[in-house]
Amino acid sequence: MDFKKQTYTDHVVTYIKQSILDGTYKPGSKVKELVIAKKLSISRAPIREALQILIKEGLVVWTPQKGKFITKLDPKQIRDSYFTGGILEAAAVCSVIQKYTARDIKSLEELAEKMRLVAENGEPIETLAxxxxxxxxxxxxxIDNELLLEFCRRACQGISKFLLFRYWIQLYSVEEVYWRHKNIVDSLRKGDVYELEGCIRNHYLDAGKRMSEICRRETEK
Structure with missing residues (x-):
């Protein structure tokens, strides 16, 4: 695989995330730097940097004397993560609601519109990730509060689309995913703090409940 030197770390992050999505790395799998280095034909330094990024995002955990592993969650952890993440992201976004520009809102609208087209064209839900x-x-x-951002990311960001992707694709139809995001954009455009807070919080709460239930059923098989 050919990488430009300055983007090695970013490419390794992308590679590991894609490997989680396609099932190469399953929850609980050990991540071996040497294996990745050989696979991508690069040194181990950017791999270590990439793993530190993924640890911060909550996708990888480090266990002393054992190594680094893809995070494995149980139903309660899933439910708790989304409950917490929804509260944090809703509070964080609403605290800076006046900072979102017309360009920000337009970008969000364009993304929601792309989601609608995915639904209209009958494309697989994986396209939405x-x-x-x-x-x-x-x-x-x-959001300029780095501590709050870190907590938000660790609670939910990335986990919903990577660690739990096999559940995520079962939660909603493509059209439902579009409407869930469009509702957030509409609330933000109106500048209604209370509506936006509830919309984001419920966005996560509902997904967490559904995911944890799917996970529970699978673990009982």
Whole structure:
């Protein structure tokens, strides 16, 4: 795989995330730097940097004397993560609601419209993962509280689209995903703090409940 030197770390992050999505790395799998280095034909330094980024995002955990592993969640952890993440993201976004520009809102609308087209064209729900990721990145972009951002990311961001992707694709139809995001955009455009707070919080709460239930059923099989 050919990488430009300055983007090695970013490419490793993308590679690991994609490996989680396609099932190469399953929850609880050990992440071996040497294996990745050989696979991508790069040194181990950017791999270590990439793993530190993924640890901060909550996708990878480090266990002393054992190594680094893809995070594994149980139903209660899923429910708790989304409950907490919804409260945090809703509070964070609403605290800076006046900072979102017309361009921000337009970008969110364009992403929601792309989601609608995915539904209209009958494309698989997997197509929505990068769109959803960009959507929440824009929401996070105006938040200048780094501690709060870190807690938000660790609670939910990334987990919904990577660790729990096999559940995520079972939660909603493509059209439902579009409407869930459009409602957030509409609330933000109106500048209604209370409506926006409830919309984001419920966005996560409902997904967490559904995910934890799917996970519970699978663990009982």
């Amino acid at each position: 990068p769109l959803d990721d960009k959507f929440h990145q824009i929401l996070f972009s105006r």
